Amino acid sequence: MDRPVVPLGRPRAERADAKRNRLRLLAVAREMIAEGGVGSVTMDALAERAGLGKGTVFRRFGTRAGIFKALLEEEAHRFQEQVLNGPPPLGPGARAEARLVAYGRARIDFLIDNLDVARAATDRGFVAGPPAAVDMTLTHFRVLLREAGLGLRDPEILAVQLAAALEGPLLGYQAQGAGLPAPEAGPRLADGWRDLVERLFRGEPN
Amino acid sequence: MDRPVVPLGRPRAERADAKRNRLRLLAVAREMIAEGGVGSVTMDALAERAGLGKGTVFRRFGTRAGIFKALLEEEAHRFQEQVLNGPPPLGPGARAEARLVAYGRARIDFLIDNLDVARAATDRGFVAGPPAAVDMTLTHFRVLLREAGLGLRDPEILAVQLAAALEGPLLGYQAQGAGLPAPEAGPRLADGWRDLVERLFRGEPN
Numbered sequence: 001m002d003r004p005v006v007p008l009g010r011p012r013a014e015r016a017d018a019k020r021n022r023l024r025l026l027a028v029a030r031e032m033i034a035e036g037g038v039g040s041v042t043m044d045a046l047a048e049r050a051g052l053g054k055g056t057v058f059r060r061f062g063t064r065a066g067i068f069k070a071l072l073e074e075e076a077h078r079f080q081e082q083v084l085n086g087p088p089p090l091g092p093g094a095r096a097e098a099r100l101v102a103y104g105r106a107r108i109d110f111l112i113d114n115l116d117v118a119r120a121a122t123d124r125g126f127v128a129g130p131p132a133a134v135d136m137t138l139t140h141f142r143v144l145l146r147e148a149g150l151g152l153r154d155p156e157i158l159a160v161q162l163a164a165a166l167e168g169p170l171l172g173y174q175a176q177g178a179g180l181p182a183p184e185a186g187p188r189l190a191d192g193w194r195d196l197v198e199r200l201f202r203g204e205p206n
Numbered sequence: 207m208d209r210p211v212v213p214l215g216r217p218r219a220e221r222a223d224a225k226r227n228r229l230r231l232l233a234v235a236r237e238m239i240a241e242g243g244v245g246s247v248t249m250d251a252l253a254e255r256a257g258l259g260k261g262t263v264f265r266r267f268g269t270r271a272g273i274f275k276a277l278l279e280e281e282a283h284r285f286q287e288q289v290l291n292g293p294p295p296l297g298p299g300a301r302a303e304a305r306l307v308a309y310g311r312a313r314i315d316f317l318i319d320n321l322d323v324a325r326a327a328t329d330r331g332f333v334a335g336p337p338a339a340v341d342m343t344l345t346h347f348r349v350l351l352r353e354a355g356l357g358l359r360d361p362e363i364l365a366v367q368l369a370a371a372l373e374g375p376l377l378g379y380q381a382q383g384a385g386l387p388a389p390e391a392g393p394r395l396a397d398g399w400r401d402l403v404e405r406l407f408r409g410e411p412n
Contacts, residue, residue: 150405157398164374165367172370192363199356200405 022060025050026074029067038120041067068121072114079110080136096148097201103140104166104193111170112186137163150201162200166193228266231256232280235273244326247273274327278320285316286342302354303407309346310372310399317376318392343369356407368406372399 014022028050032041043064047057061067088094089102111118141159145152152158169189173181220228234256238247249270253263267273294300295308317324347365351358358364375395379387 152401153397154394154401157394158401160375161371161395161398161402164378165371168370168374169366188360188363189367191359192367195358195360195364196367196406199408200402202405 018060021052021056022070025052025057025060025067026071029071033071033117038068038116041120043067065121068117071117072121075110075114075117076136079106082106083136083140096144097197100141100144100162100197101194103137104197105190107137107166108170108186108189108193111167112181115170115173115181137167148201162196165196224266227258227262228276231258231263231266231273232277235277239277239323244274244322247326249273271327274323277323278327281316281320281323282342285312288312289342289346302350303403306347306350306368306403307400309343310403311396313343313372314376314392314395314399317373318387321376321379321387343373354407368402371402 025046029041029046032046032049041064043054043057043061046067047054050057057067061070082090083103083106085091089098090106094102138159141162142156145155145159145162170181231252235247235252238252238255247270249260249263249267252273253260256263263273267276288296289309289312291297295304296312300308344365347368348362351361351365351368375391376387
């Protein structure tokens with residue numbers, strides 16, 4: 001219960017120079033994305049701009065999609081840190097209802113901000129199966145719903161359904177390879193989510 | 207408001223013999239699926255068993271996936287008929303809350319029953335973009351949520367999120383090409399859905 005979310009990250013120890021190269025490559029890739037979008041990041045262009053050999057980039061990421069996968073994991077790791085150890089209500093120390101509302105808002109922003117990178121992280125343009133980041137949501141919801149003690153028939157399955165309600169609309173964009181959602185989508189989804197959570201917590205069924 | 211769901215089906219008039227062939231082919235395909243699963247249905251085997259030329263099957267369905275697409279549309283049409291014109295609470299005449307609960311239960315069964323066919327209906331093994339059947343859910347939810355007058359911040363977006371809550375977990379199975387969900391998944395999803403809807407309708411936020 002004290003570590004509700006499965007830690008992401010690199011399981012084996014990484015040599016100091018390998019780590020330095022990785023961080024450098026990711027930082028440069030972020031610069032390139034900010035300047036020219038995900039389309040501007042190729043293995044060759046990344047190696048050249050980072051001043052490293054192509055072999056280094058290849059060994060590190062394997063494929064072009066691997067670059068974006070690594071970027072996405074870094075972002076997911078950062079997001080997870082806020083949920084595990086950040087200030088409430090996103091982090092620990094608030095009630096389950098407030099944490100769910102805060103998580104939904106932050107998660108929607110995270111998914112929208114990383115939509116292009118997430119799409120580029122898969123060779124076929126869609127994520128097959130739930131990425132680690134989705135499992136995080138599910139695990140977090142399971143813990144919060146159990147903690148809330150709402151007298152639900154089946155908190156486990158409701159966690160699955162709430163995760164789908166939160167992430168499904170944006171994973172749909174990702175899977176379809178359509179452009180970014182309209183600028184107002186984020187605030188609207190956050191409002192809908194807040195409605196859903198507040199009513200879920202306050203609606204005692206007969 | 208009196209026809210909340212977009213009608214599916216064949217827009218242009220169909221000649222009597224063409225219709226007879228289509229219905230015969232679909233009936234035979236259903237028999238084959240019942241006996242040997244979707245894997246047993248090929249263009250050749252279907253033509254032979256139906257006693258029709260391969261050219262007829264080809265003109266009708268185009269590809270093997272087209273056979274399953276046609277089957278899925280027939281099933282979706284039948285399902286839609288129950289929602290539009292069947293007895294309450296799935297059909298008209300009950301309150302929005304009861305209709306949403308009934309729709310969820312029926313829809314979960316529909317998705318589980320048609321999981322293999324839906325998967326076979328796409329050449330690449332997953333449905334790109336929402337099929338017509340998904341749009342039906344969204345439209346239906348929009349109408350019911352508006353009708354319910356719950357004072358929601360944004361009933362339109364909540365309809366999107368509820369459709370994802372209901373269908374996302376099963377469309378995930380479909381997209382991943384994994385086997386059927388465990389036998390208890392249907393009742394559990396229906397229970398979770400009922401919890402969600404009942405609390406949504408009874409939980410007036412502060």
